[in-house]
Amino acid sequence: MTISLQPVRGTRDFYPAELRLRNWLFDIWRESSRQFGFEEYDACVLEHEELYVRKAGEEITEQLYSFEDKGGRRIALRPEMTPTLARLILQRKNALTFPLKWFTVAQCFRYERMTRGRRREHYQWNADVIGQSRLVAEVEVLSVLILSLEKMGLSPSRVQVHLNDRRILGSVLAHLGVPAEQHVGVMVVMDKRDKLAPEALERQLAEQGLGKGQIDGLNELLRMDTLEQVQGRLGKTAALQELRQLLDMLDAVGYGGYALFDITVVRGLSYYTGTVFEIRDTGVNLRAICGGGRYDSLLSALGGESIPAIGFGFGDVVILELLAELDLLPVLSSQIDYAVIPFSEAQVPQALTLSQALRKAGLRADSEFSFRKLKRALQRADEIGARKAVLLMPDELARGEVVLRDMARREERRMAMSEFLANPG
Amino acid sequence: MTISLQPVRGTRDFYPAELRLRNWLFDIWRESSRQFGFEEYDACVLEHEELYVRKAGEEITEQLYSFEDKGGRRIALRPEMTPTLARLILQRKNALTFPLKWFTVAQCFRYERMTRGRRREHYQWNADVIGQSRLVAEVEVLSVLILSLEKMGLSPSRVQVHLNDRRILGSVLAHLGVPAEQHVGVMVVMDKRDKLAPEALERQLAEQGLGKGQIDGLNELLRMDTLEQVQGRLGKTAALQELRQLLDMLDAVGYGGYALFDITVVRGLSYYTGTVFEIRDTGVNLRAICGGGRYDSLLSALGGESIPAIGFGFGDVVILELLAELDLLPVLSSQIDYAVIPFSEAQVPQALTLSQALRKAGLRADSEFSFRKLKRALQRADEIGARKAVLLMPDELARGEVVLRDMARREERRMAMSEFLANPG
Numbered sequence: 001m002t003i004s005l006q007p008v009r010g011t012r013d014f015y016p017a018e019l020r021l022r023n024w025l026f027d028i029w030r031e032s033s034r035q036f037g038f039e040e041y042d043a044c045v046l047e048h049e050e051l052y053v054r055k056a057g058e059e060i061t062e063q064l065y066s067f068e069d070k071g072g073r074r075i076a077l078r079p080e081m082t083p084t085l086a087r088l089i090l091q092r093k094n095a096l097t098f099p100l101k102w103f104t105v106a107q108c109f110r111y112e113r114m115t116r117g118r119r120r121e122h123y124q125w126n127a128d129v130i131g132q133s134r135l136v137a138e139v140e141v142l143s144v145l146i147l148s149l150e151k152m153g154l155s156p157s158r159v160q161v162h163l164n165d166r167r168i169l170g171s172v173l174a175h176l177g178v179p180a181e182q183h184v185g186v187m188v189v190m191d192k193r194d195k196l197a198p199e200a201l202e203r204q205l206a207e208q209g210l211g212k213g214q215i216d217g218l219n220e221l222l223r224m225d226t227l228e229q230v231q232g233r234l235g236k237t238a239a240l241q242e243l244r245q246l247l248d249m250l251d252a253v254g255y256g257g258y259a260l261f262d263i264t265v266v267r268g269l270s271y272y273t274g275t276v277f278e279i280r281d282t283g284v285n286l287r288a289i290c291g292g293g294r295y296d297s298l299l300s301a302l303g304g305e306s307i308p309a310i311g312f313g314f315g316d317v318v319i320l321e322l323l324a325e326l327d328l329l330p331v332l333s334s335q336i337d338y339a340v341i342p343f344s345e346a347q348v349p350q351a352l353t354l355s356q357a358l359r360k361a362g363l364r365a366d367s368e369f370s371f372r373k374l375k376r377a378l379q380r381a382d383e384i385g386a387r388k389a390v391l392l393m394p395d396e397l398a399r400g401e402v403v404l405r406d407m408a409r410r411e412e413r414r415m416a417m418s419e420f421l422a423n424p425g
Numbered sequence: 426m427t428i429s430l431q432p433v434r435g436t437r438d439f440y441p442a443e444l445r446l447r448n449w450l451f452d453i454w455r456e457s458s459r460q461f462g463f464e465e466y467d468a469c470v471l472e473h474e475e476l477y478v479r480k481a482g483e484e485i486t487e488q489l490y491s492f493e494d495k496g497g498r499r500i501a502l503r504p505e506m507t508p509t510l511a512r513l514i515l516q517r518k519n520a521l522t523f524p525l526k527w528f529t530v531a532q533c534f535r536y537e538r539m540t541r542g543r544r545r546e547h548y549q550w551n552a553d554v555i556g557q558s559r560l561v562a563e564v565e566v567l568s569v570l571i572l573s574l575e576k577m578g579l580s581p582s583r584v585q586v587h588l589n590d591r592r593i594l595g596s597v598l599a600h601l602g603v604p605a606e607q608h609v610g611v612m613v614v615m616d617k618r619d620k621l622a623p624e625a626l627e628r629q630l631a632e633q634g635l636g637k638g639q640i641d642g643l644n645e646l647l648r649m650d651t652l653e654q655v656q657g658r659l660g661k662t663a664a665l666q667e668l669r670q671l672l673d674m675l676d677a678v679g680y681g682g683y684a685l686f687d688i689t690v691v692r693g694l695s696y697y698t699g700t701v702f703e704i705r706d707t708g709v710n711l712r713a714i715c716g717g718g719r720y721d722s723l724l725s726a727l728g729g730e731s732i733p734a735i736g737f738g739f740g741d742v743v744i745l746e747l748l749a750e751l752d753l754l755p756v757l758s759s760q761i762d763y764a765v766i767p768f769s770e771a772q773v774p775q776a777l778t779l780s781q782a783l784r785k786a787g788l789r790a791d792s793e794f795s796f797r798k799l800k801r802a803l804q805r806a807d808e809i810g811a812r813k814a815v816l817l818m819p820d821e822l823a824r825g826e827v828v829l830r831d832m833a834r835r836e837e838r839r840m841a842m843s844e845f846l847a848n849p850g
Contacts, residue, residue, distance in 0.1 A: 003475045003727060005516040008500060011469035013513055016527065019465050035784045037761055037791025037809065040444050044436035044546055045470060045532070050428050067492040067500075070536055075433060075492075088438055091430040097805070099795065102441065107470070111495055121469055136794045139777055147784060252774055253781040302428060336462055349677055352564060356678040359460045359572060366462025369561045370524065380522070384462065 010120025020332040022123070025152075025316055026105050029125040032148040033103040036140060038127050041102050043084045045109070049074035051083045051302075056188045056270035065111035065120065077109035080313060081126045082271070082298065089130055090304040098131025098307070101140070108313075119317060128311030133296070135242060137310045138275050139249050145279065145290060145312065146255045152319070153328040159289065162262035162278045163246065166293070167239035168230060169266060175234055176217045182209050184270050190218075191268040222264050230263065239274070246275070267291050271298040275310065281322050289322065290314035333385025338424075339407075340367040340390045341377045347392045354390060354402070354421070361424050381407060390420075435545025445757040447548070450577075450741055451530050454550040457573040458528040461565060463552050466527050468509045470534070474499035476508045476727075481613045481695035490536035490545065502534035505738060506551045507696070507723065514555055515729040523556025523732070526565070533738075544742060553736030558721070560667060562735045563700050564674045570704065570715060570737065571680050577744070578753040584714065587687035587703045588671065591718070592664035593655060594691060600659055601642045607634050609695050615643075616693040647689050655688065664699070671700070692716050696723040700735065706747050714747065715739035758810025763849075764832075765792040765815045766802045772817045775842075779815060779827070782846050806832060815845075 007013050014022060030040070049066045066076040078084055081104055089096065109121050127144055129137040142161060149159055166187065173183050189204045196204065205215050224230050231240050243261060250259045267276045274294035280286045292312025300306040323329050338358050342351035351367050358365035366384055368377075374391070381389045391403040391412075402420055405412045432438050439447060455465070474491045491501040503509055506529055514521065534546045552569055554562040567586060574584055591612065598608050614629045621629065630640050649655050656665050668686060675684045692701045699719035705711045717737025725731040748754050763783050767776035776792050783790035791809055793802075799816070806814045816828040816837075827845055830837045 004473055005512050005727075007469055008471045008473060008498075009496075011471055013469075013516070014467040015513065015517070016464035016466055019467055022467075023465070034759070034761075035787075035789045036780075037759070037764075037789065037793070039441035039759055039809075040448070041441055042439040042444055042447075044432055044438075046433045046436055046546075048429055048433060065494075067494060069490075069492060070538060071434075073433075087430050088440065091438070092440070099793065101791075113495060121471075132794065134773075134794055136773060136777065136792075140792070143781065143784075249774070249777065253777050254785075302430075334459070334462070334464055336459075339462075348559075348561060349674070352561065352674065352678050355461075356568065359568075360679075362460075364460045364462065366526075367561075367565070368462070368524065369557065369559055384464075 008120075010118065012119070012121070016334075017332075020334075021320065021329065022316065024330055024332055025320065026123070026125075028148050028151045029105055029314070030103075032144050032151060033125075033127055035147065036101065036127075036144045038101040038103040038144065041085070041088065041104050042106065043078075043088060045077055045107055047076050047078050047084060047087075049076040051087065052076055052079060054270050056184050058188055058268055058270055059192075060110070060269065063110040063112050065109040077121075078106070079108055079110055080269075081106050081108065081124065082128070082269075082295065082311065082313075083302070085126070085128055085130075085311070086299050086302050086304075086309075089307070090299055090302060093304065093307075099137070100130045101127070102130070103127040123316040125314040125316075126311055128309060130309040131307055132310075133308035135246050135249060137308075138246050138294070139253065141292065141310055141312060142250060142259070142277065143253060143255060145314065146258050148314075149258075149279070152323060154323075154326075156257035157282060158322075158326065159258070159279055159281055161250075161259045162265045162280055163243060163259055164262055164265040164276050165239040165243050165274055166266075166272050166276055167237065167274060168234075168243070168263065171234045171237055171239070172218065172221045172230075172263075175221070176210075176214045178210060178214060186210065187266050188268060188270055191266040193264065193266075224263055225261070227261050243275070267293055269293075269295075271295045271301065273297055277312070279314075283322075283325075287318050287322065289318050333383075334366075335364065336366045336381075336384050336386040337363040338365040338388050338390055339377075339381035339384065339386035340365055340392075341381065342367070342369065342392045343371055343374075343377075343394065345371070347394075347397065350397065350417075351392060354392075354417075357421050358424050363424060378405070378407075433545075435543065437544070437546070441759075442757075445759075446745065446754065447741065449755055449757055450745065451548070451550075453573050453576045454530055454739070455528075457569050457576060458550075458552055460572065461526065461552075461569045463526040463528040463569065466510070466513065466529050467531065468503075468513060470502055470532055472501050472503050472509060472512075474501040476512065477501055477504065479695050481609050483613055483695055484617075484693055485535070488535040488537050490534040502546075503531070504533055504535055505694075506531050506533065506549065507553070507694075507720065507736065507738075508727070510551070510553055510555075510736070511724050511727050511729075511734075514732070515724055515727060518729060518732075524562070525555045526552070527555070528552040548741040550739040550741075551736055553734060555734045556732055557735075558733035560671050560674060562733075563671050563719070564678065566717065566735055566737060567675060567684070567702065568678060568680060570739065571683050573739075574683075574704070577748060579748075579751075581682035582707060583747075583751065584683070584704055584706055586675075586684045587690045587705055588668060588684055589687055589690040589701050590664040590668050590699055591691075591697050591701055592662070592699060593659075593668070593688065596659045596662055596664070597643065597646045597655075597688075600646070601635075601639045603635060603639060611635065612691050613693060613695055616691040618689065618691075649688055650686070652686050668700070692718055694718075694720075696720045696726065698722055702737070704739075708747075708750075712743050712747065714743050758808075759791075760789065761791045761806075761809050761811040762788040763790040763813050763815055764802075764806035764809065764811035765790055765817075766806065767792070767794065767817045768796055768799075768802075768819065770796070772819075772822065775822065776817060779817075779842075779846070783849050786849050788849060803830070803832075 272293040273296045276293035279290040294310040296308045355365045355367040389405040697718040701718035704715040719735040721733045780790045780792040814830040
C-alpha cells in the first residue's frame, strides 16, 4: 500500500524546528495575557454549524469548513473563537463573576472551494474582556496586544494600531441618508475595500441599496483622516469623544506612539458595535496582523441578555511572515542541560543511571545510543542545544571518572562519577 | 434566534478552572519529555482517511470520526498520532538524523454511533523513539512515563507498568498450532478480553479461525504469570530473554518497583511487533492509564523502508479521574503578582499607569475597574491568586502614596508611588 504522505490540503505539519518557533510565539501570547490577568479557556474545535448562521454575507461564514457527521448533524470546524466564547459565557452566566478577562490560543478553520495554496487553518490568539462597558476594557485589550508586539521586538516604526468606531461609520452612513437597517450589510462590504476591484466594490454596495451619489459620498468621507475633520462634517458625537479619550489613555500608558485614528477600518464581522481596530505593519504591504472590536450585542443575538464585550483575534501566519522579513525571528534550540554520551554498548548501564540521576535532579538530559565517534557526538550535542556534555571515555570511566565538557567554552574537566552524581548541575 | 449552548456531543468545554488543571497535566507531560531530550512536533487534527485503513478489525479504525469534505475528499479527525508521526518521518526521512526522540500532546477523536455519554475526543501525550532497535529505547520510553507519574505524586503502590512482548504471544499461538498469518487478527480480538462477555470473545476468536481446543489452550497459557513458567512451556526465546533484560535495566535505573511481566497485555493496535505495555492503576478498577509498544513495521506498511520504532499514547481522561480519586489533584490559581485596585473612576489613569509599569517590569498585574468595596475587592484578589494588592486609597493617593498589601500575611504598608514605580516587585 502506498498512501499520500502530504498533510491534508491547506493544513500544516509542524516538525520540531517549526514547533519551537510556534511555541515561542504562543509563549509570548500566553505570558502577555497572564501579565494582564487574563485567564485561559478552551473548547473543542468542533461546533454546531448553527452557531455561525449570520446573514450579513461575511467572508468568515461563507467560507465555513462544515460537514455532516455520521449521525446527520451539521458540524463546523470553528472559523473563529468569539461565538464559542459567547456560548461558554451564556452557558454559565449565573455562576460567573463579571467582568471576565479570558484568553485562548486556538486553531481555526476555513474552507474555500477554489483555494489555490491558501491555508485552511491557522492558530489565533484571542483575548476578551466581558462585562466591562468602560473604555478601560479597550485600553487593556490594546495594551496586552502592544506588550506582546514589544516582546517580539516590534516598535511603532514597524506596527501601528488603526482605530475606529462602528458608530462613527454609522454616523457617516446616516449622514449620507443610508437607513440604519442597511448599515451592517454595507459595513461588511466596506471591509472588502482592499480586496475587491473598484467596480466589484461599487456593485456590492449598490446591492446593499446604496445609490451612486451615496457611494461617491462614502468614498469622499472615508478620505478624512483626523477626528477633527470628521467632527467638522458630522458634528460632535459620543463615539468621536470616546475615541479621542481612548487615544489619550493609550498615550498615558506609554503606547500613544502605536495608535492612530483610521476611518477606513471596518472589520468584516457583523457583530461589532463600537470600537474596531486593526494592527497593520507600516511597510509597503500594510497587512492586518490582528483585528478586533467591541461586540456589545453578540450575547443577546445568541439568545442571552446583553453583556458588553471587546476582544481580538491575532493569527500566527502573518506575524511570523512579518518577523521573518524583519529578521526578528529568534534562533531556538531544545535547551538541554546535559548530553550524556556513551561510546560503546558496555557503557549503556552507566549512561542510563547517570541520565536518570540528572533527570531526577530536575535537569534535562539527553542520552543517545548510536555510539558515534567523539567529534560527531559533540556535533549532535551542539545541534540539540546542550549546555554541557558528559563524556563516558573508557579510560576515565575505568577510574570511576567522567569528563564534563562545557559546550560553549569548549572546556573539559574530569570529575569522580560519585561526586558528579551527588551534585549534578 | 435561540441556539444550543451545549458543546457538540461527546466534546468538552474548558473553563479557566478546568484549563488550569489541563495545563498542569500538559506541563508535566511536556517537561518530562524535555528532560529526556524528546522534541515536540505537531500536525493538523485532519488527516486523509486512507492513513487509517487497516484490516485487522481494530476498535480504533472501526470508530473513525470521518466525513466527506466539500471537495468530496474522505477526511478523518485523527484517532491516534502514530500514523501521523510515521507520515511525517517518511516525508522527510532523508533529511532527518536517526534515532529521533519526538513527543506531542494532541487531541484525538473517535465516533461511535451508539454512544451513550462516551467521550468523542481526548488529549493524548505521545513520545516515540524512532530508529533505535536496542532495548535502551524501551528503557527511555518507560522511564519518561514513570518520571511523569512521579511528578503527579504516584508511586508503585498506585500504578504498575504491565509488560509483554507480541513475539511471546506469537510463540503461544504457534505453540497452539495457529498459523502466523492469523496472529494479528487473533491478537486484536484478545485485546478485547476484558470488554467482551466470554461467549462473545469465544465467538470472535472462532471467527479468526481458532478451534475450541485452541481457545481453551490459549486461556490456560494466558494464566502463566512468570517469564520462567512461559519458558518452561515454550522454551527459551529471544523475546523472553529480552524482556528479562528490560526488567533488569528498569531495576538498574531505579524503576524496578513499577514493572512486571503480564502475558495478558496485548494492546488493540495491529501494528505492534515486539514489546507491548500498559500502565494500570493498582486499585479495583485496573484501568489502563496509558499503552504503547514497539512497531518496527509501521513505516514500511505505509510505503517506506522499515525503521524500528517504539512509543506510547497517554490520555488525559483516565489519569485525571484516578488522581481525583486519590486526592492528588493540585489546587491551582492564576498566580498573579499584583492585584491593582482602584476605588473610583478618578483613579483609573493612575491604576492603568501603575499596572502598566508592573507589566513592563515583567510582572503579572491584574487591574479591574468595577470599583468594588474594599472587602469584596480583596476577596476577588484572593480568588485570582494574587500575592500582593496595590490599594489606591483616596487619602494616601492624595499624598502620593499607595498601600501595598501582602495577601497571605494580611499585612499592609504605605509607600511613595514614585518609589514603588522605581522598584516594583
